[in-house]
Amino acid sequence: MSDPRVLLDIDGPIASVRLNRPDKLNGVDLALLHELIAVSRTIRADRSVRAVLLSGEGRSFSAGLDFGSVMSDRTRMWRGFVPNPLSGQNLFQHACWTWRELPVPVVAVVRGHCYGAGLQLALAADFRFTTPDAKWSVLEAKWGLVPDMSGTASLRELVGGDVARRLAMTGEVIDGTTAHGYGLATGVADDPAVPARDLVDAILTRSPDSVAATKSLLNRTRHARVRTAFAIERRLQLAMFRAKNTAAAQKAGAKGETPAFGPRQFGRG
Incomplete structure (x- = not known):
């Protein structure tokens, strides 16, 4: 072999x-x-x-x-x-x-x-x-x-x-x-x-969902019209508001602590 x-x-x-x-x-x-x-x-x-x-x-x-x-x-x-x-x-x-x-x-x-x-x-x-x-x-x-x-x-x-x-x-x-x-x-x-x-x-210090969504956002809006880009921004941001890792980042940030993130939830697996 x-x-x-x-x-x-x-x-x-x-x-x-x-x-x-x-x-x-x-x-x-x-x-x-x-x-x-x-x-x-x-x-x-x-x-x-x-x-x-x-x-x-x-x-x-x-x-x-x-x-x-x-x-x-x-x-x-x-x-x-x-x-x-x-x-x-x-x-x-x-x-x-x-x-x-x-x-x-x-x-x-x-x-x-x-x-x-x-x-x-x-x-x-x-x-x-x-x-x-x-x-x-x-x-x-x-x-x-x-x-x-x-x-x-x-x-x-x-x-x-x-x-x-x-x-x-x-x-x-x-x-x-x-x-x-x-x-x-x-x-x-x-x-x-x-x-x-x-x-x-x-x-790695950032939410894996935020990182994945940001990569998707930049890829999908690279050649998009402004109106389309704004729509994609809104949809992805709404998804981030619902993500558990977002809550972990915000909670740790408010306390000045290092966040403990769970597995990535955003993006196709």
Whole structure:
């Protein structure tokens, strides 16, 4: 039996997800795509999980699509392009975007290579912390392709149109410091796991329902009309007023105490 392509460890409220093909610089093959989706479903179903740390085993986050492996089974590859009629996402898109759709924040820790499919996976996280010398690239341009694993939706959200076009059209390789300057990375550090964990610890002090609802609110209103955005705000706020974790936060806040939250109730499980 082959080793799992994606490792999942749950320690209390934190799920650690690690791409596990270090000998291939965590190159993405079809099996890894399916495992990313399966692991995200496991996390979604576990209401005790309140944050995800996403990283790669070995010296790289991911060097991108493993073309040799994927192209060796063209029937499965082409089948992977067929979109789900309900979500409108195909296999390649869903494996990345499922992390944006999780009802808990996802924080990517980037070292080494962050190319192509790996970059699009990192961009689908809610936050990204990188080493200064990590290598980032929308590498599809090198192969005469376009970013097609949800990358265009992420790029247009994070950077200006001219920067998105430059990165996608040239496939140039930039370092982590430049990625941070462009807005692709949330922060840069010699050990990016440290600020990533600091952010997670800060989020854990807040109601898991409030965090989940806020993520949903920002995702759903990103391109909504103002009237629609206001309606979504109202519905989510009413849900928060009824949440037990809201009452716990307010009670503890009034007493100057640290709240004791129960499992997440908001968001699909």
